[in-house]
Amino acid sequence: MSSKINVKEIFDKHHQTIQYPNKSLSKKDKQQFFLYPIIGSIIALITIGKPNSDMINIFAVCLSIFIGLFLNLLVLILSFTESKTKIKDKKNRAELLEQTFYNLSYTIVISLIALGILFLTTISIFPSNWNLQIPFSRLGIDFNDYFLNVxxxxxxxxxITFYFVFIKVIVTLLMIVKRIFNLFIEEIKSTNEENKIDIKDYEDYD
Structure with a gap:
C-alpha cells in the first residue's frame, strides 16, 4: 500500500498510548478496549439485530458528526502546542498532547472504517439462493440438516463487526475527552499561577 495512505503507523502509535513500555496491556485496558466492545457488539446483535434503514441513517449521521468533531479537536491540540502559557511539567504535557493526537487520528480512521462497514450491511454480497448446509445427520445428531442462508x-x-468498531469509537472518544480535560485543567492552573490570580478574589468576582 502507498505510504501516503498507509494508516498502519496510526494504529501502531495509538496502541502504544495504551501499552506499558514492555508493550503489554493491563487487565483493565484489555477489558475496556477489547473485551467490553466484543461483549457489547454481541449484545447489540442479539437485541437489535442487523441495523435497519433508520438505524443506518442515525449511525451514519453520528459517525459523520464524530469525524468532524475529531478534526476540530486535532486543530485544538495544535493550538495547545502553540500555547505561550508557562507550564511547569512540560515533558508530561508534551507526551499527553502527542498521545491525544495519535488517539484522535486513530479514531478518525476507525470512524471512516465504521462508515464503510455500515454501507456493507445494506447490500447482499451473494445470490439470495445460496445456502450453507449444516449436516447434523452426518454428525450423529438427531436433527434434520439445516440450511443457513449465506x-x-x-x-x-x-x-457485529460494525457494532464492535462503533463501540471502540465511543470508548476511544471517552479516553480522548478525559485527556483533553486534563490538558485544560493544567492550562487553567498554569494561567492562574502565571497571572497570580487569587482564587478567593476570583470567586468573589463571580
Missing amino acids: NYLITNIIA
Whole structure:
C-alpha cells in the first residue's frame, strides 16, 4: 500500500498510548478496549439485530458528526502546542498532547472504517439462493440438516463487526475527552499561577 495512505503507523502509535513500555496491556485496558466492545457488539446483535434503514441513517449521521468533531479537536491540540502559557511539567504535557493526537487520528480512521462497514450491511454480497448446509445427520445428531442462508450469515458477521468498531469509537472518544480535560485543567492552573490570580478574589468576582 502507498505510504501516503498507509494508516498502519496510526494504529501502531495509538496502541502504544495504551501499552506499558514492555508493550503489554493491563487487565483493565484489555477489558475496556477489547473485551467490553466484543461483549457489547454481541449484545447489540442479539437485541437489535442487523441495523435497519433508520438505524443506518442515525449511525451514519453520528459517525459523520464524530469525524468532524475529531478534526476540530486535532486543530485544538495544535493550538495547545502553540500555547505561550508557562507550564511547569512540560515533558508530561508534551507526551499527553502527542498521545491525544495519535488517539484522535486513530479514531478518525476507525470512524471512516465504521462508515464503510455500515454501507456493507445494506447490500447482499451473494445470490439470495445460496445456502450453507449444516449436516447434523452426518454428525450423529438427531436433527434434520439445516440450511443457513449465506447472505444472512455474512450480514450478521458484518453487523457485529460494525457494532464492535462503533463501540471502540465511543470508548476511544471517552479516553480522548478525559485527556483533553486534563490538558485544560493544567492550562487553567498554569494561567492562574502565571497571572497570580487569587482564587478567593476570583470567586468573589463571580
